[in-house]
Amino acid sequence: MATVSIILGKSGSGKSTSLRNLDPEQVALIQIIKKPLPFPGASKWKALVTDDHGLIIRACQKTQRKVIVIDDFQYMLANEFMRRSGERGFDKFTEIGRHTWDVFDAMLKLPxxxxxxxxxxxxxxxxxxxxxxxxxKMLDEKITLEGMVTIVLRSVVQDGQNFFSTRNNGSDTTKAPMGMFEDDLIDNDLAAVDAAICNYYAITQQAA
Structure with a gap:
């Protein structure tokens, strides 16, 4: 079972910026919405741009890279909903929920x-x-995505600096295994998060 983590945050809170210290040669990046990455050296990154759940699943199953990043995931749901906005009835909510669940289920079943x-x-x-x-609510009644994973970090901005929150504050869905992160707030550095996860679960990282 792969280690699937969710990184949540408002627009501009530093989610995409957190990729800055990852090696683009070692990461499979999938962008639901095509956009430039917001940090120097972004031109080195080559992304698969798609909001098709089936293509996302197949790409992740095919890649040999050990780190996969799916950016702006909520637009996979929103784009399908907008394309199907003319449909009457509630079947589309069930189907969008199933497509979303299928992606998470496939990710969890990776090596x-x-x-x-x-x-x-x-x-x-x-x-x-x-x-x-x-x-x-029509989708939330069918699926709780945070409940499918063990790690949920929230991207926050304090005093003009970007951080990841690692502790639940009682009104969010942040969570992490006991002892994985020492501090309630850590740098929004996905490379450091990945190293902490590998250390915690004794996963051998690929050589840079």
Whole structure:
């Protein structure tokens, strides 16, 4: 079973920037929405751009790279919803939910030494909980994506600096295994997060 982590945050909170210290030659990057990465050296990155759940699954199953990053994941759901907005009835919500579940299920079934990072926006519920952005209650009633993984970090900005929150504050879905991260706030560095995960689970990282 692969280690699948969710990185949540508002737009501009540093999710995509967290890729800056990863080696682009060792990472399979999938962008749901094509956009330039926001850091120097971004031209070295080559991404597969698609919002098709089946193509995402096949690409991740085919790659030999041990780190997979899926950026702006919520748009996979939103794009399909918008394409199907003219459909009546509720079947489309069930099908979008199934497509989303299929991606997570396929990622979890990748080899044990694979690490998958799913970057997505947040939303606040009516009761004030901060969670992964989906397409509303019709989907949330069918699937809780954070419940399918062990690690959920939240990208936050404090005093103009970007961090990852590693501890649940009682009103979000942040979580991490006991002892994986010493501090409640860590640098928004996905390379450092990946190293911590590999150390925790005794996964051998690929040589740079």
């Amino acid at each position: 044990d030494d694979v690490r998958v990072y799913i970057l997505s926006h947040t939303e606040e519920t009516e009761i004030g909980q901060i969670k992964m952005k989906t397409i509303g």
